[in-house]
Amino acid sequence: INCRVSRALPPRVPFSPMVCGLIFSHALSLMSCRCCSAVIFLPPFFFEDYYITFLLTTPSSVMNSYIHSAYLYYQEDEMVYSSISMPYSVTLLENFQDKDVFEEDSKNSPYFVGPHLLRSSQADSDPRTQPLVISYVVPSSDRNGMVYLCVNVNIRSLYSIVLRNFELEQNKNFYIVNNEGYVVFHRDSKYLFVKQEALPQQENVIVSEAYSSALGVTFVFESTVLPLESALLRFSFWILGFLSVAMVVAIVLVIYSTLPIRKMMQTTKQSDLRDFLARLGGIADTSFWDQSMQKCKNHVVSVFRVTSYADAEKFLNQSVKMSAENEKNYQFLAVKMSSEIIAIIFGNVRHYGDIQFRQYVRAQCEKMCADFQEGKKVYCVISQVKTGVEQLQEGYQECFETFQYQYLFPQQVVAWEEIDRTQSVYPFPVRHERHIINNLMTGKGEACLRHIDEIFAEFRSGDYLIKDSEINRYLAVMEENISLRLEELSVVVERPPLHVFDLCTTLDEVYEVFVNDIRSILIQITDRPHEPESNVSNIVLDYIEKNFCQNDICQNKASQELSVSISVISRVVKEATHRNFSEYITYKRIQRSKELLVKGNMSINAVAEAVGFTYPYYFIRKFKELEGVTPGQYVGAQNIPE
Known part of the structure; x- marks a missing residue:
């Protein structure tokens, strides 16, 4: 006044x-x-x-x-x-x-x-x-x-x-x-x-x-x-x-x-620490840490991955407030590393044992993920206990690299050591790919799903170390190979879009995308007009003509590669040659061997191997059964002057 x-x-x-x-x-x-x-x-x-x-x-x-x-x-x-x-x-x-x-x-x-x-x-x-x-x-x-x-x-x-x-x-x-x-x-x-x-x-x-x-x-x-x-x-x-x-x-x-606003002040000047964590080398600037944080000798780094930028902002604010309520057990510092990556450094201010301290940190991280917006997925990796500021960089790198195996996460929050890096590398599923193609050609959708389930069961088994990018690449290559193989068999299908798996965040999402693509291909195959019988016969006979000199040719292999049933192959060969499959292959080989023997520049053993016989004596026996003379006698007869 x-x-x-x-x-x-x-x-x-x-x-x-x-x-x-x-x-x-x-x-x-x-x-x-x-x-x-x-x-x-x-x-x-x-x-x-x-x-x-x-x-x-x-x-x-x-x-x-x-x-x-x-x-x-x-x-x-x-x-x-x-x-x-x-x-x-x-x-x-x-x-x-x-x-x-x-x-x-x-x-x-x-x-x-x-x-x-x-x-x-x-x-x-x-x-x-x-x-x-x-x-x-x-x-x-x-x-x-x-x-x-x-x-x-x-x-x-x-x-x-x-x-x-x-x-x-x-x-x-x-x-x-x-x-x-x-x-x-x-x-x-x-x-x-x-x-x-x-x-x-x-x-x-x-x-x-x-x-x-x-x-x-x-x-x-x-x-x-x-x-x-x-x-x-x-x-x-x-x-x-x-x-x-x-x-x-x-x-x-x-x-x-200990109001959350005090912690908000700590998140304003962290560019130096962010750069220090993200790359090897350098010195961390911790001048803005409060006194209690600098007294901590042991730290645990937790790295969170959020789906979008807007969600990351909300998650950061929520995490800061939630962590401030539990400062009696630990000190913390939140660092936004990128649009979807948030790192939180927990300091062991109460000097707990390493095991107890990590249990506190894990429980807090699980609560952060669980309390976030419904339907929004947040994944977290917890590093090992690190001593001193210098090891914080190593802890962040542990967590960040572990996100390469996010499909293998058993839950939203995992510890660094839960991913076994000593496991063998997963090989490309060639056998499953071949079976899927054959079952697609015959319209067996359930059999295709069974092989797909086996592939994903191997992914989840824990017997292999496989990155998310490798799983996406394997499945994309399989879809490409399936489309190319069907085109070779005159079955044209619409190819799925490339890089569609890169949008997935869980293995279940990848499974749904892959199964839907296979079902789409199956529908296109079953809805196409049936091939005329003469076309099937031509495909089978052409296959035999190109492969009868292969020593492992058989009806099973032909059925798998042609995606035609064994009964159809047997019927086509019988109707066209009046011989069964094995007899026709032997007949083709003997006829080819006669051409090679007449040329006179190959031994009998070499001719036998060239036409697909594994053992020369078996070739000689079959040659005599069909021609009435041995290969040597046949060559001698061809050399007698008229």
């Missing part, structure tokens, strides 16, 4: 609206102003250095309902950290709903913003239900730039205390009017935010007003009895003092307690 006393105070006692903001103790002395009956509260020890030191070094455990929220504006990064979502807890200043509190002209000294509605996500609703606050802003500067701490005092909560004093006295009323003449506090909510002159006028009512230049509002007291002017003045000072004390208590709580 303006007063001539302000000019009479000694120079070492500056008088300003912020004097009340520094009142901490309940032990206050009272100064009276003789010129205007004003009352000023000042502690007698207010300007003693030891008192300020005592206040700053003694954390306060006082908590009340008058502090609505708090912001922290980091000017260098243009980032605002809020204890409420506006719309997010961490956002750029330009997107912050209540950014006006940081746009005052005074940037180097504490200031406040008078009563105003909090511009939250509900700003479009009835203003009578919105939070009405006074914002106190305290700037601070360091080598990294300016930092502004804003504390919002809920005046509605404070006003409810005042109203209780008038509930039993209907002959008294109290309300507050701002500089624009609008009523911002009133016993009846229907009179909020209306002009003072629009209030109903009553007879026999005595009105007393007191204007506060500090708050920029007018306190109006109505009574049917003569008001005590000095009591109203003391009441006004009581409100100012209470608001100031609440502001200071909030500052102490925010800075020296």
Whole structure:
């Protein structure tokens, strides 16, 4: 309240609206102003250095309902950290709903913003239900730039205390009017935010007003009895003092307690540590760690992979708040490595044993993943216990490399050692690929699924070490080979799109994509017009013509490679040659051997091997059965002059 006393105070006692903001103790002395009956509260020890030191070094455990929220504006990064979502807890200043509190002209000294509605996500609703606050802003500067701490005092909560004093006295009323003449506090909510002159006028009512230049509002007291002017003045000072004390208590709580906003400050300057973790070599800059984190000798690195950038931001905010609630068991530091990768370093501040410490960390990581948004998958890898900051890089690399085997994860959270890196490499499933092709040609969908299930069972067995990229590549190659093989057999199918497996995050998703592709190919095969019988015969006979000199040719092999049943092959050969399959192969080989023998440049053994006989004596016997003479006699007969 303006007063001539302000000019009479000694120079070492500056008088300003912020004097009340520094009142901490309940032990206050009272100064009276003789010129205007004003009352000023000042502690007698207010300007003693030891008192300020005592206040700053003694954390306060006082908590009340008058502090609505708090912001922290980091000017260098243009980032605002809020204890409420506006719309997010961490956002750029330009997107912050209540950014006006940081746009005052005074940037180097504490200031406040008078009563105003909090511009939250509900700003479009009835203003009578919105939070009405006074914002106190305290700037601070360091080598990294300016930092502004804003504390919002809920005046509605404070006003409810005042109203209780008038509930039993209907002959008294109290309300507050701002500089624009609008009523911002009133016993009846229907009179909020209306002009003072629009209030109903009553007879026999005595009105007393007191204007506060500090708050920029007018306190109006109505009574049917003569008001005590000095009591109203003391009441006004009581409100100012209470608001100031609440502001200071909030500052102490925010800075020296374990609220999540303290941890938000740690995530603002971590580019050096992020670069240190992501590459080999270099020195970590841990100057921004708090003292308790630097005292930790043992650390565990947990790396989280989130599906999208927006989800990663939400997960980071949630993790910071959740970890802050469990600081009694460990210290932590969250580092955003990329759009989908978040690393959290846990410090063993309680000096637990390595096993117990990792159990605490794993339980916390599992809770973080489980409590995230429903339907959003988050995967985590926990490193081994690392000693000293220098080994943090190794811990991050362990976790990051383990994500190459994400398909093999038994659950969302795994420890580094759960992936056995001594297992053998998985070979390409050639046998399963051949069976799938044959079953596709014959329209046996269930048999195809059985072989696919066997492939994925081998992936999950734990007997092989195979990366996600290798699984995707194997399956893509199988689909390509199937399409090419079917085209060779004059069966044209639509090929699945490339790199479709790279969009999958779990082995179950990969399985569904691969099975759907095989089913699509099967439908295309079964829906195509049936081949004429003559075409099948030509395919079988052409195959025999090209391969009868192979020593391992048989009906089973022909059936698998042609995807034609054995009975069909046997029938085609019988109808075309009047011989069974084996007899026809032998016949073709003997006819070919006669051509080679006539040339005279190969021995009998070499001819036998060339036409597919494994043993020369068997070739000689079969030759004699069909031709009536041995190969040697046949050659001799060909050399007799006419």
